[in-house]
Amino acid sequence: MKTYFSACIMILTIGFSIGSYAQNFSGLDKSPCDIAYYRTDRKAPPVAKVIYGRPLKKDRPVFGNLVPYDKVWRTGANEATEITFFKDVTFGDQDVAAGTYTLFSIPGQQEWTIILNSDTDVWGAFDYKQDKDVARVTVPASKDKKSLEAFSITFEPGDDESADMYLGWDTTRVKVPVRAR
Template sequence: MKSIVLGLALLFTAGAAFSQQTPAAAPAAAAKAPQSPRVTASGENVEIAYGQPSKRGRQIFPGLLPFGEIWRTGANKSTDITFKKDATFGGKKVKAGTYALFTIPGEKEFTVILNSVTNQPGSADYEKNKDKNVVEVKAPRQKTAATVEKLTFSFPKGAMVFEWDDTRVSVPLKF
């Protein structure tokens, strides 16, 4: 009798250990691409929130992001920029508020767009909302001195700048 009880105890212990080590057949997270971190950058009277993708050895412009096609200028959902005061963005007046920022990459210049519909899930939704564009400006595409691994926004005095891979785009910004 003692050996039967001991045998059953070992069987239950082994079964419990096995069930704890066996991963779920298809965990929900395994079906999703990794999310780029959401970060913010601030300058005088302006703040931007964006998903920060990494280069990870890929060719970005053109390649991952073809020339002439709309880009949400970040990852996961639209990049949203908040102006705390009325501003001049690329020489055009913009009221204080929050806007989705999109770009159309080009070989020599980018079209930078502010759209009044924020928190868009991606470029496909932009097509439904492009009539809500507030501003479209052209900005030259410049080469960076070194490769920039992660998409990065900054606000040096008088500009909004973003850099990624070998590309730098600067839009004049005044308050």
């Protein structure tokens, strides 16, 4: 009986311990992850998918301050942004094979350099290696009257199998043409 009682106490202790650890979740991510898809229509398979962190402005000046001009940026927060092309595409004016790439950028006041890099699953841009670049596209930067609190990426479908990928944060907007080949 004594052994049975001891075993019951031990099982209850372990059960309560596991239960208390299971309820310890970390806090909400300050820059939550988001996904943007490019599909030619709602029922079509995707042409591209972007997975990125969405940092917030929080009343701070963004480009030229929080994100410096003329330096490689992870194009979002936390892990470097990744873009998957499910078929061969023309990205800006560069032909790119289907696959997954890291999406880096070099923000400038008038134009941005958008970079596709083969080094995936990296945190930030701390270990960025230019020799792993697959494509570099230079696009103009524009301003909008509306300020976006969270960094955002979206696709706006065009004709046939083309779309414009928009990057936006605060009042800055950047557009990169993408066309399935």
